[in-house]
Amino acid sequence: MFAIKRNIIRLLTIVLWVMLVPILTYVASLDLKIGIAMVVGIIGMAICLVCVVNYKLGYYIFITITLILPLLERISGSSQSVGVVMDGLLISTLLGCILRRGDKSVKKVQFMKDALLISFYLYTLLLIIQIANPAGHRILAWFIFFRVFARNMIFLGIGLHVFNSMKDVRTFFKFWIAICTAAAIYACLQQWFGLMPYEKAFIAKYPKMFNTTIIISGIRIFSFMSDAASFGIIMACNIIICLILLTAKLSALNLKKKLLLIISIILQGLALAYSGTRTGYVMLPVGLLLFLLTTLRNRNTILIAIAFGFTGLVILFGPFHSNGTVIRIRTAFLGKQDASMDVRDENRHRIQPYIYDHPLGGGVMTTGGNGLLFYPGHPVANLQTDNGYLRAVLETGWLGVLLVAANFFLLICIAVRNYFRIEGEVNKLLMLGIAASMLEMALAQYAQDASTLVESSIMLNALTAIAIKVKYLYALNTQS
Incomplete structure (x- = not known):
């Protein structure tokens, strides 16, 4: 019974991701900025999830991204709220540490x-x-x-x-x-x-x-x-x-x-x-x-x-x-x-x-x-x-x-x-x-x-x- 439920969850997850591809493509075609924001958001959420799953790896991810954030800001061509990115990564890492009980x-x-x-x-x-x-x-x-x-x-x-x-x-x-x-x-x-x-x-x-x-x-x-x-x-x-x-x-x-x-x-x-x-x-x-x-x-x-x-x-x-x-x-x-x-x-x-x-x-x-x-x-x-x-x-x-x-x-x-x-x-x-x-x-x-x-x-x-x-x-x- 448990195996059946797990397979159903996996199937629903795959279907969801398949449906997201055309939806995201359509939304991104309407406005370039929205498309870029969505891509960055998805990548950001994926990185935060990694920090939660493995807080030790998240510790090094936080250091690396924090050090290169100014470079990413210059590449984007505009001043960004880098503090929000740092807080998000750190809180995700802290959450992973708490869940794993350190x-x-x-x-x-x-x-x-x-x-x-x-x-x-x-x-x-x-x-x-x-x-x-x-x-x-x-x-x-x-x-x-x-x-x-x-x-x-x-x-x-x-x-x-x-x-x-x-x-x-x-x-x-x-x-x-x-x-x-x-x-x-x-x-x-x-x-x-x-x-x-x-x-x-x-x-x-x-x-x-x-x-x-x-x-x-x-x-x-x-x-x-x-x-x-x-x-x-x-x-x-x-x-x-x-x-x-x-x-x-x-x-x-x-x-x-x-x-x-x-x-x-x-x-x-x-x-x-x-x-x-x-x-x-x-x-x-x-x-x-x-x-x-x-x-x-x-x-x-x-x-x-x-x-x-x-x-x-x-x-x-x-x-x-x-x-x-x-x-x-x-x-x-x-x-x-x-x-x-x-x-x-x-x-x-x-x-x-x-x-x-x-x-x-x-x-x-x-x-x-x-x-x-x-x-x-x-x-x-x-x-x-x-x-x-x-x-x-x-x-x-x-x-x-x-x-x-x-x-x-x-x-x-x-x-x-x-x-x-x-x-x-x-x-x-x-x-x-x-x-x-x-x-x-x-x-x-x-x-x-x-x-x-x-x-x-x-x-x-x-x-x-x-x-x-x-x-x-x-x-x-x-x-x-």
Whole structure:
């Protein structure tokens, strides 16, 4: 009886799909836009269904589509509601995780005792309190900000169910290095052959979205990501991770994999240079410094440091005086303070009295262009902070900026602790890569709001989930 019902359901499903073909064809012939929307909708629903059926695969689908959404937006020729797409994919993945009841290993995580997780809880509570902030309490502005924060926390929570062993962790890093290398290749093609016609058309149509992309020395390359800044930050973090992995012994990482890493490092180094992200240039030596201090006795570490130092000296002091990319790199280390830095310092000094008078901050979304949109006339509206810590203290007060700094500090501590406590050379180097890249991210926060950019927040929350899960599966146990 059950088999008969199952066959009937299958037959009805086939009939339905057969009937849909002429119906969809007829509707699409009436209006091209409707036809395209229907095709995109069907593909979207199919992808969401895959995310529900397999939430681990959905986790990677979410990352991939989120990273290439800006490219798809440029190809379409118009600004799209990319946040809706991200929310749909993430909710589908979360639903799949709930239906499958996640993974049992997540029970080992001490949710009510872990210092890093507690700092997230406190920051969440602070954001909830901000809805009643008398200096800035627009419900719509608060909802938009909290929606992005909630998206990041859901992504972090799903990650705790995805990474259930070091095999899962290594799979993620293979995927992450591969997709970042693909982004680097695309960036090099943009630099060598110029932007694609649809990219030029999109920039011409929405010039305000690319105010910081077009500079005197040329166009800052952004690959298929949203902007050059987020692209450069990811490249800087990934280069350090690859350099750290390169120091592994041949018994742990064979020659073929090392050659692939070297190719990836070269491509990502070029991409970082083409991005024109001076913050990214400064991030590299900072991340390498933590690596050197931790593994100074390793011969491969010394060789990597020598090679990196020699390359840096050639770029800074070599006979290259007409290359715009090299000149921009030099200004990050050797250049005098420019007008933009003077403006930033003036803004910081001018706004200090406001910080002292508002211990809870002025409310979320009150600074920069968001403040001008939601809070016209607000004291900090249209104030370009260019600093994640400054934005945090202006919008959420002293407690907010302390929690942001504490999150980075605790995450780096967990990663370093994992490095010293887990077994396996590659596993150790991956943990050290997390620590070094997060130290870079903490530094980048001083120059711009790095952690809230879409692409960099994905990297930050994925690495946070890995560090927390490894801590409770390996660092606090003796299992290898």
